[in-house]
Amino acid sequence: MSTSLHAHVVEHLGSRIVGGQIPRGSILLAAELEEKLQVSRSVIREAIRVLAQSGLVTSTKRVGIRVLGAESWNPYDTQVIRWRLVSEQKGTQLRSLTELRISVEPMAAELAAEVAPENMRKELMMISAQMSHYGRQGDLHKFLELDIRFHSLVLAASGNEMFANLATPIGAILRGRTELGLMPERPHEEALLWHQSVSDAISNSDSAGARKNMESIMRRTHNEICSLWEGQPRVFVDPPKEPR
Amino acid sequence: MSTSLHAHVVEHLGSRIVGGQIPRGSILLAAELEEKLQVSRSVIREAIRVLAQSGLVTSTKRVGIRVLGAESWNPYDTQVIRWRLVSEQKGTQLRSLTELRISVEPMAAELAAEVAPENMRKELMMISAQMSHYGRQGDLHKFLELDIRFHSLVLAASGNEMFANLATPIGAILRGRTELGLMPERPHEEALLWHQSVSDAISNSDSAGARKNMESIMRRTHNEICSLWEGQPRVFVDPPKEPR
DNA sequence: TGACACCAATCTGTGCAGGCATAAAAATAA
DNA sequence: TTATTTTTATGCCTGCACAGATTGGTGTCA
Numbered sequence: 001m002s003t004s005l006h007a008h009v010v011e012h013l014g015s016r017i018v019g020g021q022i023p024r025g026s027i028l029l030a031a032e033l034e035e036k037l038q039v040s041r042s043v044i045r046e047a048i049r050v051l052a053q054s055g056l057v058t059s060t061k062r063v064g065i066r067v068l069g070a071e072s073w074n075p076y077d078t079q080v081i082r083w084r085l086v087s088e089q090k091g092t093q094l095r096s097l098t099e100l101r102i103s104v105e106p107m108a109a110e111l112a113a114e115v116a117p118e119n120m121r122k123e124l125m126m127i128s129a130q131m132s133h134y135g136r137q138g139d140l141h142k143f144l145e146l147d148i149r150f151h152s153l154v155l156a157a158s159g160n161e162m163f164a165n166l167a168t169p170i171g172a173i174l175r176g177r178t179e180l181g182l183m184p185e186r187p188h189e190e191a192l193l194w195h196q197s198v199s200d201a202i203s204n205s206d207s208a209g210a211r212k213n214m215e216s217i218m219r220r221t222h223n224e225i226c227s228l229w230e231g232q233p234r235v236f237v238d239p240p241k242e243p244r
Numbered sequence: 245m246s247t248s249l250h251a252h253v254v255e256h257l258g259s260r261i262v263g264g265q266i267p268r269g270s271i272l273l274a275a276e277l278e279e280k281l282q283v284s285r286s287v288i289r290e291a292i293r294v295l296a297q298s299g300l301v302t303s304t305k306r307v308g309i310r311v312l313g314a315e316s317w318n319p320y321d322t323q324v325i326r327w328r329l330v331s332e333q334k335g336t337q338l339r340s341l342t343e344l345r346i347s348v349e350p351m352a353a354e355l356a357a358e359v360a361p362e363n364m365r366k367e368l369m370m371i372s373a374q375m376s377h378y379g380r381q382g383d384l385h386k387f388l389e390l391d392i393r394f395h396s397l398v399l400a401a402s403g404n405e406m407f408a409n410l411a412t413p414i415g416a417i418l419r420g421r422t423e424l425g426l427m428p429e430r431p432h433e434e435a436l437l438w439h440q441s442v443s444d445a446i447s448n449s450d451s452a453g454a455r456k457n458m459e460s461i462m463r464r465t466h467n468e469i470c471s472l473w474e475g476q477p478r479v480f481v482d483p484p485k486e487p488r
Numbered sequence: 489t490g491a492c493a494c495c496a497a498t499c500t501g502t503g504c505a506g507g508c509a510t511a512a513a514a515a516t517a518a
Numbered sequence: 519t520t521a522t523t524t525t526t527a528t529g530c531c532t533g534c535a536c537a538g539a540t541t542g543g544t545g546t547c548a
Contacts, residue, residue: 049290049293049294050293050297053294070405076318076409096405096406096407099404103347107343116480152484156480156483160344162340165319167483167484168484235403237400237408239408240412240415
C-alpha cells in the first residue's frame with residue numbers, strides 16, 4: 001500500500017456516497033465497515049471524521065453513521081468536486097463551477113492588472129503568445145495545457161487566495177471540455193486575440209481592458225458548454241437559519 | 245463535555261496555527277500533544293486528520309506533524325475562515341471574501357431572476373419591504389438580520405450550490421461590518437431602494453435589472469469597507485503545476 | 489585523506505485488538 | 519401522557535507490532 005489505509009477508506013466511501021450507491025439516509029455501522037473493508041476501528045474512525053468534515057456523513061451515538069444528502073456536502077471540497085465530476089451529477093457540477101468562474105475570472109483579471117507582480121505579468125505574456133502559436137497550428141493538446149496555465153495564472157495574479165484556489169477545479173473543467181470534444185478543432189481566432197488582449201491589459205495595468213476581454217472569453221466559454229447541462233435540475237437549499 | 249473531545253483539539257490547534265502562535269514549520273509530536281492536551285492518541289489522530297484535510301498540517305513518519313504555511317490552507321474551509329477572521333489576517337480574509345461576493349452576487353441575482361422558485365421570490369419581496377421599514381426606523385440590529393437573510397436568499401435562489409454555500413461567511417462579513425461601526429447610523433435611502441429593486445426584478449424575472457441593482461449594492465459595500473484592508477499585503481501563490 | 493555507497497539503529501506515525509464509559513433511542517412502567 | 523429502565527453503538531483509552539524515513543556509522547575505492 002503506498003497511500004495510507006484510511007485514505008483508501010475515505011475514497012471508497014466518499015465515491016460511493018457521492019455516486020449514489022450509498023443513498024442518503026443510509027445508516028452505516030462502524031462495526032460493519034470494519035468487517036466489510038477489513039480494517040481496524042481506528043482507520044474507520046479517522047475516515048469517518050474526514051467524511052464528516054466534508055459533510056457526507058454525521059455520526060451520532062446509539063444510531064450510527066448517517067449518510068447525508070447532497071445539500072449538506074461541502075461544494076468546495078476538492079474530493080467532493082472530483083467525485084461529483086464522475087457521477088451522474090456531472091452536469092450540475094460543471095454548471096456550478098462554470099457559473100462561478102464566469103463570475104470570478106473577470107474580477108480576477110481586473111485585480112491582476114492592478115496588483116500582479118512583474119514576473120507573473122511576464123509569464124502571462126509568454127503564455128498567451130504560445131497559445132496563439134500552438135492554437136493556429138492546431139495542436140489542441142499543447143493548447144489545452146497552456147490554456148489551463150493561463151487561467152490559473154490570472155487567478156493567482158489577482159492576489160486573492162480564494163480566487164487562486166479555484167485553479168484546480170477550473171483546470172478540470174477545461175480538460176473535460178476538450179475530452180468531450182466540445183472544443184472547436186482549432187481555437188477561434190477571436191479567442192486567441194482575447195487571451196492576448198487580457199495579458200496585454202494586465203501588463204499595462206489596464207484593469208478595465210483586462211476585465212472586458214476576460215468577459216468576452218467567459219461569454220464564449222459559456223456558450224460552448226452550456227449544452228452539457230441542458231435540463232439538469234437546479235438544487236435549491238434553504239439558506240442557513242441565522243446561527244449564534 | 246458537551247461537544248466531542250476531538251473537536252476541541254481541532255479548535256485548539258487550528259485557532260493557534262491560524263492565529264500564528266504555532267508558526268509554520270513547527271514540528272508537533274503526537275506524544276507531546278497527548279500529554280499537553282491530556283487526551284488519548286485516538287483523539288489526537290482524528291484531530292490531526294481533520295487539520296490535515298484543511299491543509300494546516302501534514303504528518304510524516306519519523307519526523308512528526310509539520311505545521312504548514314498560510315498558502316497551503318484551504319481558503320474555503322469554514323473553520324479556517326472563522327479562525328482567520330479573529331486573527332491578524334482579518335483584513336486579508338475580509339478583502340478576499342468581499343472580492344468574491346462582489347464577483348458572485350450580481351451573477352446570483354441574475355440567475356435567481358431566471359430560475360428562483362416562487363416561494364423564494366415571495367420571501368425576497370417580504371424581506372426587502374421589512375428592510376425598508378426597519379431601516380428607515382433606524383433599527384440597525386433588526387436591519388442586519390434582514391440584510392443577511394436577503395443576501396443568503398438571493399444566493400440560494402440562484403440554484404447554484406456553490407453560491408448558496410457562501411451565505412455563512414458573507415453573513416459573518418455583514419455582522420463584522422456593523423460590529424465595527426462601519427455602517428452608517430441609518431442605512432442610506434439609496435441602498436434600501438436597490439435592495440427593493442433587486443427583489444422586484446427577481447420577482448419579475450428581469451435578470452438584467454437584478455444584476456444591475458445588485459452591482460450597485462456591491463459597489464457601495466466595497467466603498468464602505470475597503471478601508472479595512474488598506475495596505476494589507478496580497479498573497480501570491482504559485483499556480484498548481486499541472487498534475488496527472 | 490576524502491568522496492561515496494551501503495547498511496543498521498532509531499525514531500515516529502500507522503494500524504491492530506480489546507477494554508470501559510457514556511449518550512441517546514427504544515422499550516417498559518407508572 | 520410521563521417517567522424510568524434497558525439496550526446498543528459510538529466515544530475514548532491503552533498496549534503492542536509494524537512500516538518507512540532519517541541519521542550515523544562502516545567500509546570501499548580513488
